[in-house]
Every structure is written in structure tokens, then in C-alpha cells.
Amino acid sequence: MNTPLTAAEIRSYADRMLASDGAGSTAELVDLIAALEQLKSAACAVQAQAAVDFDAQRRAEQARAGVPAARQGRGIAAEIALARRESPHRGQSLLGLAKVLVAEMPHTLARLRDGALNEFRATLLARETGCLSAEQRAFVDEELCADPQALAGVGTRELVTRVRRMAAELDPAAVARRARRAEADRNVTVRPAPDTMAYLTGLMPVAQAVSVYAALVKEADARRAAGDPRSKGQLMADLLVLKVTGVTDSGDAEHAPAVPVTINLTMSDESLAGGHAPAVLSGDGVQGEVIPAEVARQLAARALDARAVVWFRRLYRNHLGRMVAMSSKQRLFSDGLADLLALQGLGICASPYCDAPIRHTDHITPADEDGATDLANGQGLCEACNHAKQAPGWRQQVVSSPRERAAVETVTPTGHHYLATAPAPPGWREPRFVKVGPGRYELIA
Numbered sequence: 001m002n003t004p005l006t007a008a009e010i011r012s013y014a015d016r017m018l019a020s021d022g023a024g025s026t027a028e029l030v031d032l033i034a035a036l037e038q039l040k041s042a043a044c045a046v047q048a049q050a051a052v053d054f055d056a057q058r059r060a061e062q063a064r065a066g067v068p069a070a071r072q073g074r075g076i077a078a079e080i081a082l083a084r085r086e087s088p089h090r091g092q093s094l095l096g097l098a099k100v101l102v103a104e105m106p107h108t109l110a111r112l113r114d115g116a117l118n119e120f121r122a123t124l125l126a127r128e129t130g131c132l133s134a135e136q137r138a139f140v141d142e143e144l145c146a147d148p149q150a151l152a153g154v155g156t157r158e159l160v161t162r163v164r165r166m167a168a169e170l171d172p173a174a175v176a177r178r179a180r181r182a183e184a185d186r187n188v189t190v191r192p193a194p195d196t197m198a199y200l201t202g203l204m205p206v207a208q209a210v211s212v213y214a215a216l217v218k219e220a221d222a223r224r225a226a227g228d229p230r231s232k233g234q235l236m237a238d239l240l241v242l243k244v245t246g247v248t249d250s251g252d253a254e255h256a257p258a259v260p261v262t263i264n265l266t267m268s269d270e271s272l273a274g275g276h277a278p279a280v281l282s283g284d285g286v287q288g289e290v291i292p293a294e295v296a297r298q299l300a301a302r303a304l305d306a307r308a309v310v311w312f313r314r315l316y317r318n319h320l321g322r323m324v325a326m327s328s329k330q331r332l333f334s335d336g337l338a339d340l341l342a343l344q345g346l347g348i349c350a351s352p353y354c355d356a357p358i359r360h361t362d363h364i365t366p367a368d369e370d371g372a373t374d375l376a377n378g379q380g381l382c383e384a385c386n387h388a389k390q391a392p393g394w395r396q397q398v399v400s401s402p403r404e405r406a407a408v409e410t411v412t413p414t415g416h417h418y419l420a421t422a423p424a425p426p427g428w429r430e431p432r433f434v435k436v437g438p439g440r441y442e443l444i445a
Contacts, residue, residue, distance in 0.1 A: 075391030
């Protein structure tokens, strides 16, 4: 009979691996790399089974505690996410994948165990068969993954193509319905890129996407043929801004056309006057993008020179760089206090490892436990995290002192502790201490 695997055993083996110097011949090093990759896949398979077992046990505990059936399962994915140092959304995806692998795709799980697949490729197999019935999904699972040798040398793109082909043959109507539903998910998103740039991404039906791209290519080629010095990529980016905003192109080869914008720019007064402390740019689709002070000043100046609409939200702070507190006697957070909490968190959910934008403002110590409605007891959360912490057994407490950045400890129903510290605001200076005696330190400004 196999004995249960324990966390202590895993940590002990990890320590042993880290203590190794990895020395050896080139062939031995390649064997080591391959074996470690196989170990990673096996660990993912064990994590999947553990997640399913945890889900079942936690739901049983909640049922015995009298939690209504409709609310059973709340917070489980968030606990898994914290354990894996992932966002709650990622935790939900990982739990969903684990359930599919254990219940409906045993051969895919077996290939994950033996290293023929990694977690990413197993996720793709589960995703591409999501529109099929359980019986059809099991058939695809057996056809593609029952034989480990069948996956030898198969690339990720080829594997996805095989799955899609089989799904289209097994249930073309389901694939068509999935495509129609996908159209409802069309959207435009923006995310930060290095060097104060950003990625603007449009998810849309393939015919429309190709049409937009072809139109930009055609006009960019025409302008280059007419002597425009900008590169094809620069022109396509500038033309996209032109067509969406309707502003006039200046023909500047270095900069895209000026756009009337509202800038939610948080920076200290010293930085605005010529200091070096970074600023923070936030707004729709952008949360907590740190930019150099000089770039922030140029951004504002360029918009003003173009007579664009510019709005500054300045962050007022005390001499230590701490945000100025606000308080309220109300049960709910006022708009101004909610805004300040959002600025304190740079617009990002305060839960550990979560990168989602803030949607809710909530108390750390609940209001029904006499928690104050103020800056010290408030936090900005995404919707998923706010709902997760309402599940039985979740607790939170402030663990920072007034001299430090806001830090909150989250305790899950299993008794595990996770610490999240608020990001440093513009103008922040870490507290500095000087030793004044044996074991004695004093704070210096």
C-alpha cells in the first residue's frame, strides 16, 4: 500500500535538488534537464489530483457546516490560487482543468504524469474539447493520448490542429455553436508593455480582424511609397490611432498623432517640478503602470502642447511619503475614500498574487465586527476576491504599523497565512533606521 505523499517530503527533496551543483558532462546535463522537465509535469499531475481531492473535502465540510448548496464551493479556487501563488482567476482555471483531467480525460492525465505532456498542452487539450459531450471528449482523449509514443515529436500547434479536426468531425454543430458564442466575447483590451508602451488588443471574428489588418497594411504601404519616412509598423500604429480617434495626422515620424485624453496621473509635487521619483499612470485598462518622472512630464507637456484635454489627479502625501488618511462614519466607503484606496493599490486588487483591476471597496475587519470605514481598514478588491473572502473560515487583519506601507494578512480556512503589502506610492521612501545600542534602533526621516 502506498503511503501518502507529504509536503515535508517534497520540501526535503527540493532542498536536496537545490543543494546539488548540477556538475557533469554535457550528456549528463541534458539528461538532467529532461528529467527535471518530466518531474515538473508529474508534479502538475499530482497537483491536479490534490486539487480535486481538496475541492471534494472542502465541499463536504461546508455541507456539514450547513452552508447552502448554492454557496458551497465558494473560496475553494481562491485557496488553491493562494497556495500556488496565482491570481484567483488562474486558480479557478486550474481547478477546472484538474476536474476535467481527473473525471473525463484520464489518458491526458496519464501523459501529464509520465511527462509526455506538460500542463500548458494539457490545458489546450481540455479547452479544445470543451464543446464536446463527456463521451466525445473521452473518445478524443483515448485516440490522442492513450499511446505515449503517439505524442513523440508532436508540436503544440499540430496537437491543437489534431484536436480541432477531431472535434469538428465528432460534433460539427457544437463547434459551430462555440464559434457563435465566441463572437459574443469580442472586446478590446490594453495591457502594459516595457518602456512605457502598451499593447492594444482587439478580439474579434477572424474575417473582421484580417480586414482591419489588411486595410492598415494597404494604407501604410501607400504612404511609404509616397515618401513617408516612418516604418511600416510605425505607420500602421499611427493609422490605427487616426482611424479610431479621428484626429489629424501631423506626419511626425517620431510620435503618433496627439490624442485628446484624460490622464489619471499620480505623481508627487517634487516630480512634477523636476524631481526623479517615478509617477503612476492609471485609468481604463491600465492599472498601476509605473513611468519615469521625465516621461510623465513629457506626456503631460505633449498633450498640453497639442491642446488636448488633460486632467491630473495629484497624490498628496506627508513628509515621509505616506498617503494622507481619510475616514468616514458611513457603513459604505465614499467615492473619494474609494478613489484613495484605489490609488494606494495602484488600481490593482489587494489580494496576494491577484493582478485584476479593483471593482469593489471593502472592510478588512468587517463592519459587523466594528471595523471602521476608513483608509486603514479599507482595501480595493476585484469582484472574485471580495466574494471569496466572504466564505466561512476566511479572516483578515492589518499587520502594518503607521510607519509602514499598508500590509494585510489573509488567513484561509485551513489556517494558512498569506501577506499582501500595498505597492509603494509615488514619493515613497522606505523607513530608515539607525542602530543606537545593542538591539535598539531609531527611525530617521
